[in-house]
Amino acid sequence: MPSLLAFQFWDDECVVYNRLSGDTHLLPALHAEILQLITEGIRGDNLIARLIAEHAISHDEATELTSSLYKSYKSLGLVDSSWN
């Protein structure tokens, strides 16, 4: 079954297409990467650990960023309701 979301990355941006709604979203590449990880099932502490390892950001920054993005993505219908 094809993924709900399709991603097209260019430099520091990404266009995301939602097959269910037909909507497109322009996101910073890092934010789209986080969305991609969430849709692959990497969530909660695993997601935060991955960001700290790959993007040299602090635990607090990663926690705040993922929490805030998750809320946005949930309101846009890009992710389901389970976080952990």
Added chain:
Amino acid sequence: MLISDLDCNTLKTHLSGQGLRFRTGPFSVSLRATIPAIARHIAKLYPHSETLDNDAFIDFHITTHQVAGLRRWLKPQVVFSFDGYKPFKPLPLAQAAAAFEWGLNWCIASSSHQYLIIHSAVVEKDGQAVILPGSPGSGKSTLCAALIHRGWRLFSDEMALLSAADGMIHSVPRPVSLKNQSIEIIKAFTQEPVWGERIEGTTKGDIEHMCAPDSSVRQPPTAIHAKYLVFPHYQSGCLTEITPLSKGRASMNLIENAFNFNILGHQGFEMVSDLVDSLECYDFTYPDLKQALDGIEQITSAKP
């Protein structure tokens, strides 16, 4: 045989009989019409179009006829129909030619989903095609009309046809529709084109159609890979500004201008992504026609 090879009576006989069958870009049209203004419009603005035999496959069976009854005498109206379906309310009879052009646009946009259809002009020179998407007021058609009288070939004034089969832009060189002040600007710019009749008081203002040059209609290539995506913005009194546009932003802008993106769905997304990936993308703000022409030359001849 071309439409220009038909004498006036033969043209009218076809239009009022089984229909005048002709090709415009990749599409075949059968047009039935008894309204004299439509016959004049076709004769003047589609002279280079190839006529088709009676057994040719027809994409769009179109009829434009005058509304019958009292309406024939009191505020006469024209009605457009496609395969017997009437998608629009009747228009004043004086707007019959506009009804045909808008109706044909609707036929293409609503049923030709082998293409991603982008609200855009497309011009080509020396194998370099420029896609010029534009919302109303952007100056897209004015710029397109001027470019095709400065050595550029008209691929399309109103819609870019991006083929799902080959990823190329296919030519549909129909008359260029100019509105209001743009008409006088282009008439002052060039004496070359053949013009249709002025259509006053439409929902878009006053309109005149400019004939697509013979070279645009009949010479190959009929499909090309585009090289530039330029979003024109006319702004009186501004400074000319050519700004490289990120591919992400360009994609979003292109999708906003695509008539059938939602119908094509994920395929449309992949088509836009592949197209934008291969293009140089710019936002282009200009104050007048001369600056607009110079800007397009600058974009396509060297890095701005």
